[in-house]
Amino acid sequence: MDFALSEEQQFLQQTVNELLQDQCSLDIVRQDAAENETKNQALYGSLTELGIPGTLISEDYGGVGLRLLDAALIAESLGGSVATVPYIGSSVLAPLAIQLAGSDEQKDSWLPKLASGEITCGVALGEHIGARDNTPITSEGSKVSGRAMFALDVQDADVFLVATVDDELHLVEANDAELNRLFTIDKTRSVGELTFDHAPSDSLESSIDSTSTLAKVVDAGRVVVAADTLGAAQSMLAKAVDYAGERQQFNRVIGSFQAVKHMCAEMAAELEPCRSLVWYAAHAYDAIPEDARITACHAKAHLAEVGRFVARKSTEVHGGMGFTDLLGLHYWFKRIELNRQLLGTPEFVRNEAAKVQGWI
Amino acid sequence: MDFALSEEQQFLQQTVNELLQDQCSLDIVRQDAAENETKNQALYGSLTELGIPGTLISEDYGGVGLRLLDAALIAESLGGSVATVPYIGSSVLAPLAIQLAGSDEQKDSWLPKLASGEITCGVALGEHIGARDNTPITSEGSKVSGRAMFALDVQDADVFLVATVDDELHLVEANDAELNRLFTIDKTRSVGELTFDHAPSDSLESSIDSTSTLAKVVDAGRVVVAADTLGAAQSMLAKAVDYAGERQQFNRVIGSFQAVKHMCAEMAAELEPCRSLVWYAAHAYDAIPEDARITACHAKAHLAEVGRFVARKSTEVHGGMGFTDLLGLHYWFKRIELNRQLLGTPEFVRNEAAKVQGWI
Amino acid sequence: MDLEYSSEYEDFRNELRNFLEENKHLSPGAIARPPTNREGSEDGPNPAQRWQQLLIEHGYAARTIPKEYGGCGEAPDPLKTHIIAEEFAKARVRPGHSGDNRLVPTVLELGTEEQKRWLVPPSIRGEMSWCQGYSEPGSGSDLASLSTRAEVDGDDFVINGQKIWTSGAQHADMMFCLVRTEPDAPKHQGISYLVFSMDTPGIEVRPLVTMTGDATFNEVFFTDARVPKNQIIGKRGEGWFVANNTLKHEREGLGDPHQAENRFREIEELMRNETVDGDPIMDNPTHRDRLLQLQGRMLAMKYNGMRVLTSQRKHEEPGLPRWIIKLQGCELNHQMAAMAIDALGELGTLYHRSDHMRAGGMWQQRFMMDLGLIIGGGTAQIQKNMIGERALGLPKEPKVEVKPT
């Protein structure tokens, strides 16, 4: 019984953190945001050198062959630094989908390029999560049509993975789709609207049950989004504690006032158990099938709630400064807020957890 | 435009409060509670001298002919002193029902006796609110059968008002019903289980639309229960502020600590607008029909939530002392908790507000 | 309890409605901000100023300001004030203003006769607009610790230092400002209240971008800015007490219950119209129950506002019902924005004029702006201190007067 990170995992996270500290400073984030740049080439290059895009891809295809917990730790670090690189779609959802449901030929043709960072993949699962302004994505032979909203990691993507109304998964070359970038409060990640008009597609067909493949991919996405929020919220807590220990008002550092101290304590008390929830959900994804789905839902929903709480309280601890652009605190605030809405809002995801447990 | 109590209303509330201060001390409540006494004869006698049981009964029948806002002010005072007397059922719901739906003969035979305090009336509306362990109350000719749960003001009641599954209202003499008192955490009010086995009944038939009569009675009940919670919560806030201003720890009165001060401030901030909500709902009942139902629902639901919040926070401000029987704080805590569940839980009542607004 | 208006007020309301019907084509658009001189040409009053003048003539703006200073000289009547606000809002017509609702009352109460004649008439005519120089980077909650200095040199104060959170500084003609004139006095007694032109040499305004991405606030830097000594309101060292007068007027504007009711209606509409998988959000019971909880709070605050209005009309101190408005009102607004975003889901995160964005990104903007308002004008924590101490009578924290090392 060892509910803790391995030495390798600690080393992995430390390595990524050090890299981010160097190459993803607030100044860099700020500049990327000003330019609507969500794929910082230098940073993405360095992460690629570490093998990050291939984290979940089998060694047979040039990846590192790690598990979802490792991917979650990376997501936590990326969230902690509000990193302006593709990850959740291109390096988690797409590789998992192709490995779960792709033919050997499809694996051969896509995975090595994804692992090496040569290509990135945008991912559109809106059909499965709850459609808003979508037009149903349908397939006919090897063509897909329709409009998918809120595809992830779309900027400069070479290929798109898209779910159809029948829960099929298709790969469409970027040239065959029309991309309209959507701009959200979070300027550190890219989302977009994809329109397909009889676009030639490569269908992932080897899956026995496409519905459960899709569900499994979504589970992974939810855990990793939760991990991203965990990292971002942890950074906001750390910044609040630092600020409360430095800023003076009424001849005292404000952290000595109970009102401020208790806000920090409440953030920590809410957030700390979330780490264990994310770890467990990520571990369960690979190792404890009977808990995988329900803990993925809870990780996503609970981190969304706690994340919003921490984002707000940290801003309040910073007072007026937290509301300005000067400290850049809002980049974390907004990333947490986007994460909340991605891959299912808390109410939606909890409802799914109820279904999984047979409550409805 | 005058959203305030009239001088008469202020005088009424002051008179009732002074009476309660005298005749409903904590010692008296404690003794009544020990004896499961929920109709303190001396106190009830004094309230009767003031005309309280006839507040809502027309002067034609020996009552005072006031309106629901006046009844709510009285309920607020009774809640504030956790008074061990029948009120909501016997002096609000029953007189309103008889006046709304009774024949002249029925009014003649019941209202003067209710107004003078000669008799009290238990009220069972469970069929309308959400049945739990009930057995449906049915009527056949002038007989009713079935089991009604959580009838109010049952102790020593002379007659019971009961709703049937068809939303009819019937009066049944106490001798013709079987009463089983139920004991709740709140020892200051009586509730009970009533069983009828072809019990002779006097049906209130003059109402044009029995369903809307019943709904109107329930509206009044909800406003008055909300007012009771308002009074009880206001007392708990006042006690917390007093205690925080006296109790010393770490060489300071605890009210000078932000943690304690802010708990008091949060209670006040939550509770103060509730007073206006209760006033408005009570006034709307008589004067603004289009707002009556929705504000009754919101008064009931919102006071239930704020009441529980204040009950908890006041207990916390009192520390260990709040948890003991020594200060008797728990009488208020428990009264608020019973009120929360009476005449519809917050979730149920809010759902009704949604229906009223055509949202579902 | 009588929620009808007496005939005096009904008549007043009807007159106002008629006035609006006849004249609203003259209104320069429903902008809340007082018009400034800079909006017009130099050849005479601009449309906003002409509109303001018309409103003053009819008693719909600057109502209670004495005639000798350009106002209508009516007795204060909160109910009429309320009716004016209500009817202008209903008709979606730009309301009038009273110059600056912080500065003008302060000058009228504490200024010299000369100052009143200098400052009040152009302010209420919209020819002199104001910004407030209170907060500094080092003094937010502890405003009295401000360190911008004004030293006497001949007939002038010479100002050096920095202000922050100065909304409208880029447009304003004038600033009212707190400066430290007696550095050796206890902190509350060393402050003076000055008024001066924003064109004074040595003043630099830099926009302050917030998390919303807008620059509604500014930083203002002073380098040897010279202000004549007679531009002080009140006496030297009494600025803190003068300023408290201003703060009192400012706080009353926040947490307006009408705004909350309008927002609530907007969310209701949103939840009827927006769908997930084809079903209106309103059909989702979890979202619906959350909306209902907000409705309960909103109604309580609305009626609380009616209670405050009634007290004011009777010249009674409203007490707690007013003390809690800023804390509860700002929180309610923030919660409503959060609810709207959650109802919109991913669509609720769209911004920067993105396609598919709803209501111009208003909810996202409000969600952030409201958090700013929870913090600004006295943080929620300071509000709770005030409610605890001033309204409930709990003791202050023991003072720590040791200077930090």
Added chain:
Amino acid sequence: MDLEYSSEYEDFRNELRNFLEENKHLSPGAIARPPTNREGSEDGPNPAQRWQQLLIEHGYAARTIPKEYGGCGEAPDPLKTHIIAEEFAKARVRPGHSGDNRLVPTVLELGTEEQKRWLVPPSIRGEMSWCQGYSEPGSGSDLASLSTRAEVDGDDFVINGQKIWTSGAQHADMMFCLVRTEPDAPKHQGISYLVFSMDTPGIEVRPLVTMTGDATFNEVFFTDARVPKNQIIGKRGEGWFVANNTLKHEREGLGDPHQAENRFREIEELMRNETVDGDPIMDNPTHRDRLLQLQGRMLAMKYNGMRVLTSQRKHEEPGLPRWIIKLQGCELNHQMAAMAIDALGELGTLYHRSDHMRAGGMWQQRFMMDLGLIIGGGTAQIQKNMIGERALGLPKEPKVEVKPT
């Protein structure tokens, strides 16, 4: 990350299961409280004591207490401790105890050899039971301000004063108690830690009824109660530091995540079985979403508990994950009780063995008891101070040493 148990632990678990299967008929019933001497006859060990003895022999109780003091003398192994707790709970068999989990570790760490031999063996055999005399009416959160005095008279301390919140005082054989022995020393340095029999003349125990209606606590009054001077643990004036050792052990018991998971399952069952108008509560989407929110919190705390256990096994300081357990765990339990009551509606208020009461009134009792636990053993406010100061490193409040007037 490996949630499997190694073969050593699987073997240990299997042995324990076999033991329980074979011997559980000897268990005197699943009562959590350590058995006391007074439960038995005077003719030898009572069934509870015999059961405890059997558990000690097999290494399932008093595991880490040295053999010379009657324990098993095993090395500490949090995983085995965890497995023991888990298996006894599953089998619904009364677990063993370690005497008193506050007093015994304290004596072992800080007592003299003579004290260890006197106190530890009978405590772990269940022949000497304990109550704790710390809190006083005037000193709750500020425990160190306690004023019960012990003055030296010959070979004795003479105790006068009052304790409160003394759970089990009516049954206990002994008390460990904080008294002020040096009234002129600074408050933390004037306290001593004494142990003495509850039969000592001059001790009066009065039951303290709480809001639940039960008297699980007591007040204890001392009037010239004489305790031999050698019944002090640690030195005179060092009692505060001795007591902190005890508090550390006490706190670990609160907010147990297994309890939360059991409660959650009970509510789930309740919501499937109870109906309103014939429909299961579980079908009500608002209640269901609330249950799901609690499930998310419960799971987070459960896994947090696994993380703490892992740290302990590795002899690492768990840090924040442990600091937050009392605050979050007690709150979660309270929220779950509140949810159960709301699901039951009016039925959830029944009490005092009323007809129609569900689960013996357990939820109502818990709802109140949990609020007591949020307050007791360090209020939520004190917990937040500790998390802020000790775990996050924020500074303490400036001390106010002025005596109140």
